[in-house]
Amino acid sequence: MSQMLFNPFQDLIFDEHFCFLSGVLTNEEMTVFPEWLMAYFKFGDERVEMMDKAKSYHYEDLKLPCSPEVKKAFDDLDLKIQEAYKKGYEGMAALDQQLLFQWTGRMVYGLLYYEMVYERDVLLRKGEDFELSPVLRKRFSEFHLMLQSIIEPISFVGKKPWSIVVFPLKYSADIFSYRDDAINLMFSFGVNGFGFIACLQDNGVIGESQKEVLDKIEGHVLHPVQFEELYARFHYTDYIMQYSPEYNIENLDDRITIEVDETGKPPHFGHWDEDVYAQLLSNYWQVYGIEKDHILPPQRPRLSFLENPYTKDFVEPDSISLPF
Template sequence: MSQALFNPFQDLIFDEHFCFLSGVLTTEKMTVFPQWLMDHFKFGNERIEMMDKTKSYTYSDLTLPCSPEVKLAFEGLGTKVQAAYINGFEGMAALDEELLFQWTGRMVYGLLYYEMLYERDRLLRLGEDFVLSTALRERFGHFHLMLQSLIEPVSFVGKKPWSIVVFPLKYSSDIFSYRDDAINLMFSFGVNGFGFIACLQDNGVIGDKEKELLEKMKDHVLHPVQFEELYARFHYSDYILQYKPQFKIESEDDGITIEALPIEAKGNKPIFGFWDEDIFAQLLSNYWNVYGIEREDILKFQKPPLSFLENPYTKDFINPESIDLPF
């Protein structure tokens, strides 16, 4: 393309007068979380904390400045996802992964946007400059470019930059579960009928790592405790990933193409670092605390770590129907 696309991380532009996605001047706004989702599960008035726990917002108060074009594009995307949502797992599994990336990316980017605002304003009060490391600027800039595929001629070729898995899931009908890690660009979403996990910038390597387990899951409707464990595995794998995802980005007159380059081990340095069961058990206990399962229940002396996904001795997938826990 003859003109570079807007990148807010180049000059750290997070201003209510500029569209978060296109950078054009605007007075319009859109919610971070789709309005239909907040209405359906009635969580708009619930509060969400920022990462350092000192600031919180209601979900409905989280908004992004956007141009009319961007708002319309996300409304169109939302209509497609809402129609798929009505058809449960089959509907969501049939969606193109790029649509799920864009739909999820809206929420992850929105939360990231508020983290940026919060940090900028906090430093301003201290009389300090707001800066981001080169690595974070690059990571978030690439993520923003990928999200612009909704409105600009940005396309993905070859290997995709993400791992997105969709699976059947059993929840009580009124429960909506989601987790996010905006800094590491991760998201999970679960309702009665289906769940999905998205690592939005891992070049597919975490999905590849868990491929054997995902194959075992097929034809099973996961119990929520299994869903939480699966997300914990994806989350911790992202934490111990030792290589930065790289991309081949080419700009031509008719648009931009993005290709995720394969992540390969070099020398004696494996793709993933050491899997520390102590650290993983602590992370997992945070997700399982709703069931009263503590770290000490996960790691017991002379016993393999507790898992609801795989039998620790045979590695067989655990039938969700055999799990005697509420859902």
């Protein structure tokens, strides 16, 4: 059955007349970011930059061609997310993680779609062919297949292909914080009440690598500076992860099953470079005026708002004097 499903990365098809998910001809479209989310947090007229910083769009102008079936599926999903959102952390934490994968995946894929179109058009103007490495083509194809689970009978068997963590979070009212890395299929989302971090195709490896700190967080309402640090840890761990997720994909008569293949080379990580990590973390903490030199002071351990650098005890959020 999977051979019958649309795969835009096979022939690099990113055309405004083909549904981004099903590939059917269409004249309809949907926003990359849910309309209710942009309206509630009033960021539709703000700008988002492409990776090379040379091109930017208003969030509300980011739109994907879609079939009526796909639009309805995501509209229905949005209603479920909105209902959970109204209940705060408890509502979001109770959601099936597959729903969070699909909801987050829509935004991450939408940004990835625009990156593909932008890069293709730049190369065409130069008279060059648009190509992707075999590694990226495989990763994005599998991600697209998983996202099709919102409209197709696709099920995930056993271990899930993602790491998604949801936790209580304290922000000032009506603040919305998100970060994404479309190429590495990562996303973070934080508002007053809850936050979550999603690595959409790591087979749970990154979540497992951060289990120690996640266990310490349990039962606490995080300060935003802790949320940013946690995402930095996830992001940098993804950067040094030396692991290629593999899947057993079975085509049955009326459905597809996707199972994480754990028979290959086990995951491992490259060297954790404190200097590189501190630079990444400083990018996330710049709103607090925290620079790289503050994070890595001479002759002292790295600054952390998650763990005491000497005892490794969890830092109580109420003890942090920074604004939220």
